[in-house]
Amino acid sequence: MGTLSARTPLLNRHRERAELDGLLGDVRAGRGRALVLRGEAGVGKSALLRHTVGQASDMQVVRTAGTESEMELAFAGLHLLLTPLLDRIEKLPVPQRDALAVAFGLREGDAPDRFMIGLAVLTLLAEAAEERALLCVVDDAQWLDQSSAQVLAFVARRLLAEPVGLIFAAREPGRQFHGLVDLEVRGLARKDAQALLRSVVRFPLDERIRDRILAETNGNPLALMELPRGLSPAQLAGGFGLVEARAVPARVEEGFRRRLAALPAETRSFVLVAAAEPTGDPVLIRRAAGHLGLAGSAVEPAESDGLLEIGAWVRFRHPLVRSAVYSAASPAERRAAHGALAEATDPASDPERRAWHRAYAALESDESVAGELERLAGRAQVRGGIAAAAAFLRRAAELTPDPAARGARALAAAQAAFDAGAPDMALELLVSAELGPLTELQSGRVAWLRAQIILARKRGGDALEPLLEAAGRLARVDAARAREAFLDALGSAVFAGRLGRPGLLRTVAEAARTAPAGPLPARPADALLDGLAARFTEGFGEGAPRLRPVLEAFRREARRSPDDNMRWLWLTYLVAADMWDDRTLHELAESAVQAAREVGALHFLPQALTYRAAVHVYAGQFDAAATLVEESDAILKVTGNSYFGFAVNLLRAWRGGAEAPAQLEAAAEAAGAWGEGRAISLCLYMNALVHNAYGRYQDALDYAERACGHDDLGVTGFALIELVEAAAYGKETEAAAAALRRLEDRTAAGGTDWALGVLARSKALLADGEAADSLYREAIERLQRSRVAVYLARTHLVYGEWLRRQNRRLDAREQLRTAYDMLDNFGAAAFAQRAQRELRATGETVRKRTAGAPGGGLTAQEGQIARLAREGLSNPEIGARLFLSPRTVEYHLSKVFTKLAITSRQQLAEALPDAAHDRA
Structure with missing residues (x-):
């Protein structure tokens, strides 16, 4: 304790x-x-x-x-x-x-x-x-x-x-x-350190020895108190008993060991039992000591010496006392202490702790103990302690006498360690598993898990060869796992992107086509594998039609089979973006967030929140997106998992702050260090978007052309939109026409209102007269039926700019005013400024919004709480959704009411800035 x-x-x-x-x-x-x-x-x-x-x-x-x-x-x-x-x-x-x-x-x-x-x-x-x-x-x-x-x-x-x-x-x-x-907390100041040393050493010290003690202890109070103990005045005064300079905790622990050595043997045994039972339960410790034949009075010399105290709990003077007691004991003495504690622990009320003590009391392999640990590992995992399950399984493997069973338990321990976020332990356990005889299936699972660990650490191509090797092994014994391993390999090649060797994706896709037939009934993941293999071997136009029903299957099954949605969201989201399928993006991300919250998938929730935040960005709900990004970051700080930067970079790009280009360059550099070529393409596309927002079309064209230099899943289509606009405004007609042809192939395969809307918009940029006017109107009509409000607003903007150049000022003002209101409301500052400049060029005065305008000044979290309150959720319900206490929700709502100048929840519907655009 x-x-x-x-x-x-x-x-x-x-x-x-x-x-x-x-x-x-x-x-x-x-x-x-x-x-x-x-x-x-x-x-x-x-x-x-x-x-x-x-x-x-x-x-x-x-x-x-x-x-x-x-x-x-x-x-x-x-x-x-x-x-x-x-x-x-x-x-x-x-x-x-x-x-x-x-x-x-x-x-x-x-x-x-x-x-x-x-x-x-x-x-x-x-x-x-x-x-x-x-x-x-x-x-x-x-x-x-x-x-x-x-x-x-x-x-x-x-x-x-x-x-x-x-x-x-x-x-x-x-x-x-x-x-x-x-x-x-630093060491004591010299004056206070001297005073403390004087209180411990009550005889004159040589000034040099005193200064050495003060210097070496660096003002550490416990070191100052414990270091002189056990040394005679002659040793201290002359300095002959002082140890050489070492870390303070180690020297302090050595001082405790000297004090322990002076205690009676039965006292040391009693104290060892207390050190081995960290709950500090005095009843349990005395009962265990009794099993060793120790009287309750045996502990009294240690109490008198101040090493521990017994009250409602057994408390050691310092953690280093416990450490010194345990490390000073022989292995046999430790086993005896753990054995006594196992006997004294109630197997009904605390079976895990009893099994743990039994495990450390074992001298050699013991199947009964190993089996008990394995059984209780499941109980520990059900309680939410995956790390505990991994520890139980690891010790179970160590105590297993049969080599085959030992390998199986080590493999199970490795999987648990990986799930618990301990990849180094998992790799160590995989080495242990390989020491024993493994079946072909177990050998394939070992290879797959090792490859998955590499993939989790770096989402680029480093895991590719190990994944393909594992898939090949599993193909002979487990078709379902083999197909999943091939899908992981395809994902690894997708994320490697431009940093992979030429033709890498096609090569991996051809290998994936050799995968054995999947189990029946067919799983959505099997169709995803076949569709992606076709996409990267036959091209976008041929492969896209096979992916459309895959997305429908995942969307249909998202609520009924949330595990599949969570497992493969990192790929299905990219496919949906590639197909311009805003409905699937919305439904898969929304379902994934809900499922992750419900089942407690803490390792996955940040990813789901990131993709859901991106959907909010496309819908023009930047504050809602920022809230989810903040929540994702907060969880990652707790779990220590890999950072997901996609949504925050997308939000930066659309907001268009002056610092955005440099931030995106830094993100691209970091992606290169991680081996994620696809992320580099994302940053290039986003920088093209930012420069288009500022009207820097030559820079935008350069970034967009570089982004389109590699066919990246869920990136290239977006980059082509920016390339067409930059080239059209920059009078690079050949580049614009070439990009438009590529965009037309992709949007035709997608076939959604989003796809056909951005296609009509892009065609209009290169058209003239009635043809341009008709295309702009078609684009607006289609995008109004989609969830992508940001592209709708930008279409109003370019249409208004075209109308102004045609000297249709009144018509231009209508489109530009709509664009400005939408973009300013979203928080797309650079695009809004572009719309504002164009409006002024038409002769219209644009009034700046005041700080007290409706919705002004809400923080991201206040905005999210306000939106949930608008939907009718109570404070406890909002707290449960956002993992806040009802009192904190009430605190935030009071600030929301003040900032919005309202007095009740009923007024939120009109007061919130995104009420008119909350369609995602």
Whole structure:
């Protein structure tokens, strides 16, 4: 448990105490706050926590501490933190209550949504804080299990209008806590360090020895207190007993070992049992000690020496005491301690911890222990702890006597580790799996998983050859998996794009055509494989008709089979964009977000949010898109998964800020480093869009031609639109005509109103007289029936520009005014400025919108909450959708009402700026 010992002094620390006292003041005022204290072991973080708890006597306080040996037990730290509050669990909404109860093993159920667990914890804390302000203290956060760390970091980012404070102390905070407000705790100032050293060493020290101790400990309070212990005055005074310069924690731990060595053998055994059982349950620890024949009084010398204290919990003086105790024991002594703890642990109430102790008590291979670990791995995974499942399976494999069974368990452990976001562990386990005899199917699965790990790390072509090799192996034994591996390989070649060798996509597509026939009934993924293989071997015109029914199948099955939609969205979205299928883009992205939220697919949700945000951009709902981008980024900070930059770059391009070209250049450079040629093409196309917005047509033409230099799925068609416009306005008629011919082939195959609308628009740019006028009107009519409002607005713009050049000023004003109003409302600043310039050229004065105009000044999150409130959702329903507490939703809505100058939800329909365009 925790390390809040009253023995560690708190000297000075004015800066740190002021920050912590400020946090308490905010919490008392009803404002939630989170803070991370970081610093090396012994520097005084625990003393600062103790000070803060002492200052919070008017608050409720709950505490926990991470423990190194608990890091693989899902939700262990979170459970200990919330134990004092669990009498309120029945007050939670049913989905939240059930998710938390399953996560803590209080009831059986399906795997809980990780976000639902986070929301349940937030709601539970807010509920408790309604009675009295609440302070949550987490020491040694670097040793929290991954599940607890993710949930607590998630909650910390959502504290706003709840009187809840959350303080973490960590040597080096994990990636989950990056981005939270942190405070570095440094060593004591020299004057305070000298005072502390004098309180420990009560005889004169040689000045040089004193200075050396002060320098080497660097003001670390625990080091100053512990380093002199066990050394005689003569050794200290002369400096002969001082160790050579090493890291402070290691020297401090060595000091604890010296103190342990002086204790009776039965005391060391008792303390070892306490060190091996991180829950700190004194009843359990005494019961286990009894199994070793140790009397309860055996611990008293360690208590007298201040190494630990026993009250409601067993608390070590410092984590390094626990570490010193455990590392100083022999392997046989550790096994005996774990064995006693296994005997003392109730198999009904805590089977996972009992199995874990049994595993570390085993001297050699033991099938009964391995089998128990394997069975409980499933329970751990159902509770949401995939990392715990991987750890259980890994230890099960180590203890498995039969080589074949050991390989199978190592493969299962590798898959769990990969799913848990631990690719290095997964690769290590795959090596272990290959040491045993594997069936041909298992060998193929090993190869496929290794290739998938490469693909997850770099979505470019590095995974291509391993994926093709795995697909070839699987083709002989498992047709369904083989076809999925070929589809992964095609996806890898798609993302490699221009950075792949010439003809790469065609080569891979031809290989994919050798895949065995799929299972019956046919899956949408099988049709996707066949359609993409045709697309890249026979060309767009021949392959596109085969992809149209594939999109219909995925759209039809999206609600009924969300797993398939989530698994293949990274490809189906690109195909739908290539086919100008705005309906499928909308429905697949919307269904994927909903499914990911419902099943808790935390690793996938950021991708789904990214694609849904892009759909919002096309619909002209830039604020809604920005909200989803922010949500995606927040999740990625919690999970540490790869960044998805597509939507944020698309939003930058359409908004058209002055910094956009440089940002897109930087993104293209990063994509090149990652080996993603397709992403380079995306950035080139988006830069062409930006330069067209500013009227820099030669630059736009250059970017667009480079973007079209490689046929990229879901990119080239968009780039051709920009190429035609840039070439037409730049008087490059041959380039414009060539681009138009390519665009016509693609849009004809797509056949949607979006496709035919942008085709008519592009033809109009190169036409004259009645033909141009008719084409512009056709484009507007078709695009009005689509969900792509941004292209509709741009069509009004180019039509108005053409009308002005024809001296039809009144007609031009009508089109340009529509374009300006739409683009300005979207937030497409550069295009709106272009429309404004054209309007002025017609002689019309354009009034600037005031800051207080309807909808002005809403943040992305305020806009999303306002839209959901407009749809009729209650505060708790909005909170559940956005993983916020109802109180925070209420706080945001009050700001929305103020900014919109309204007083009720009923007025939101008229006040929100995107009410007229919210068709996506």
